[in-house]
Structure formats: C-alpha cells, structure tokens
Amino acid sequence: MTPEEMQARLLYRDGLMLVIDKPPGLPVHRGPKGVEAFEDYFDALRFGLPRSPALAHRLDRDTTGCLVLGRHRKALALLGKLFKQGKVGKTYWAVVAGGPAADEGRIDIALSKRDESRGWWMKPDPHGLPSVTMWRVMGRSEGLTWLALEPVTGRTHQLRVHCAEMGFPIVGDNIYGSAPRVGGPTLHLHAREVVVPISKNKPAVTITAPVPPHMRELLGKCGWNGERIDEPSSPLP
Incomplete structure (x- = not known):
C-alpha cells in the first residue's frame, strides 16, 4: 500500500486522533x-508528528471500516480509557444468513477463549466474560438479513459468535459460520460508525465509513439504496 493509498483511506483527522477505513484481508497488527x-x-499518517499513530483498538482481519488511531501517547491513553469505559459508540453493519424473526433485540451470551491453541477463537461460556450486543434489522431479502449491531461490551469476535449462536451467522464467516476456509465470500462485517467523545468541551465526533465493495451486492438485495458519494464524514484539517 503506497502512502497515497493509505492517506486516501483517512476518514477523520484532528490533533489527537485519526480514523481510517480499514480494508478486508489485513490484520491490524503484526502477529508472531x-x-x-x-x-x-501508519508512517504515512504522521502528518508532521515525530512518531507514527498507533492503534486505539482493533478490528478482525476481515472486518472493514472505522479504525481509530491515537496520534501520540497522551491521545492513546485518553482513547484507551474511553474504549475501556464503553464511552465510544460503535455501530457495525452485517449481512447474516437467515435472520431473527423480530426487528430488534439484545444478545446476552458470556464468552471465553475456546482454548489456548486457537488464539483469539472464542466460545459461549456461562462462566465466561459478560458479553452484550444490541441488534436492529435494517432490511431483509430471501435467506438474508441486514443488521445493525451495537456491541455494548468489546469482547474478541463478539459479534461473530453472538450472531452464530443465535442461528444467523455472518455471511463469509469461516470460523463461526459455514463459509469455506478457502474460496468463500469475504466476511460481511463492517464497522460503519464510531462516535468518540474526544473533547470535554465539544460534541462527540461521529465518523462513518463507506460500504466496502464486497458488501454492496448483498446489502442491495436487502434494501440498501447505495450512497450518493463516498467521502469523509468530517472535514480533515
């Protein structure tokens, strides 16, 4: 990815944080x-600062959309506190196989690691960490549903496990759903919006990420009308 391509993914910028549009297929951080x-x-996003920005949270390898970065240590500490306290609003869009009968609801299923050899893989566990997701139906098609998901807690793979356990796995999920490990569709999970109360004296910053190309066909079948123009939701100073 060239510096120009990276900068083109920038959705929001101020003195404390950046929000970038993460593509599918790349882990956010280096693994072992x-x-x-x-x-x-991230070095392409310094914009004059001596150090590259750093991750304030994480998204799965194949999840797309809003990814928040802190521009320096003080900003990272503030953002980390906001995420930990649940003060950052997060809305994901997903296309799921099947779907719930109701139009909205709450999933409350505790989660824990499946086992240490599986890394980040998670499982339902009544003795695990409390995990809550709010959901709302945005549209339906034959055999598919477009959901807006709001994680109240921020457990690893929470949305993917919760949807699968409720009987409507996310399209393209090759861990918790039925998608093939190779050659199947890309995960249809998109971090559509974040709301960050970054300043005490100003309204929270709301940033929206454009729908990625691989999700547009199925979202369209579920009633999404497309976007007139894909451009940053906030001015870039």
Missing part, C-alpha cells in the same frame, strides 16, 4: 508470524 499488517503503513 510476522505477516504483513495494516499498522506497517
């Missing part, structure tokens, strides 16, 4: 195997 990661390209 040293594979290519999204953070390898």
Whole structure:
C-alpha cells in the first residue's frame, strides 16, 4: 500500500486522533508470524508528528471500516480509557444468513477463549466474560438479513459468535459460520460508525465509513439504496 493509498483511506483527522477505513484481508497488527499488517503503513499518517499513530483498538482481519488511531501517547491513553469505559459508540453493519424473526433485540451470551491453541477463537461460556450486543434489522431479502449491531461490551469476535449462536451467522464467516476456509465470500462485517467523545468541551465526533465493495451486492438485495458519494464524514484539517 503506497502512502497515497493509505492517506486516501483517512476518514477523520484532528490533533489527537485519526480514523481510517480499514480494508478486508489485513490484520491490524503484526502477529508472531510476522505477516504483513495494516499498522506497517501508519508512517504515512504522521502528518508532521515525530512518531507514527498507533492503534486505539482493533478490528478482525476481515472486518472493514472505522479504525481509530491515537496520534501520540497522551491521545492513546485518553482513547484507551474511553474504549475501556464503553464511552465510544460503535455501530457495525452485517449481512447474516437467515435472520431473527423480530426487528430488534439484545444478545446476552458470556464468552471465553475456546482454548489456548486457537488464539483469539472464542466460545459461549456461562462462566465466561459478560458479553452484550444490541441488534436492529435494517432490511431483509430471501435467506438474508441486514443488521445493525451495537456491541455494548468489546469482547474478541463478539459479534461473530453472538450472531452464530443465535442461528444467523455472518455471511463469509469461516470460523463461526459455514463459509469455506478457502474460496468463500469475504466476511460481511463492517464497522460503519464510531462516535468518540474526544473533547470535554465539544460534541462527540461521529465518523462513518463507506460500504466496502464486497458488501454492496448483498446489502442491495436487502434494501440498501447505495450512497450518493463516498467521502469523509468530517472535514480533515
């Protein structure tokens, strides 16, 4: 990814944070195997500061959309506190196989690691960490549903496990759903919007990420009308 391509993914910028539009297929940070990661390209986002920005949270490898970065240590500490306290609003869009009968609801299923050899893989566990997701139906099609998901807690793979356990796995989920490990559709999970109360004296900043190309066909079948123009939701100073 060239510096220009990285900068083109910028959705929001101020003195404390950046929000960028993460593409599918790249882990956000380097793992033990040293594979290519999204953070390898953050140097293109310094904008005059001596250090590259750093991750304030994480998204799964194949999840797209709003990813928040802190521009320096003080900003990272503030953002980390906001995320930990649940003060950052997060809305994801997902296309799921099947779907719930109701139009909105709440999923309350505790989660824990499946086992240490599976890394981040999670499982339902009544003795695990409390995990809550709010959901709302945005549209339906034959065999598919477009959901807006709001994680109240921020457990690893929470939305994917919760949807699968409720009987409507996310399209393209090759861990918790039925998608093939190779050659199947890309995960249809998109971090559509974040709301960050970054300043005490100003309204919270709301940033929206454009729908990625791989989700547009199925979202359209579920009633999404497309976007007139994909441009940053906030001015870039």
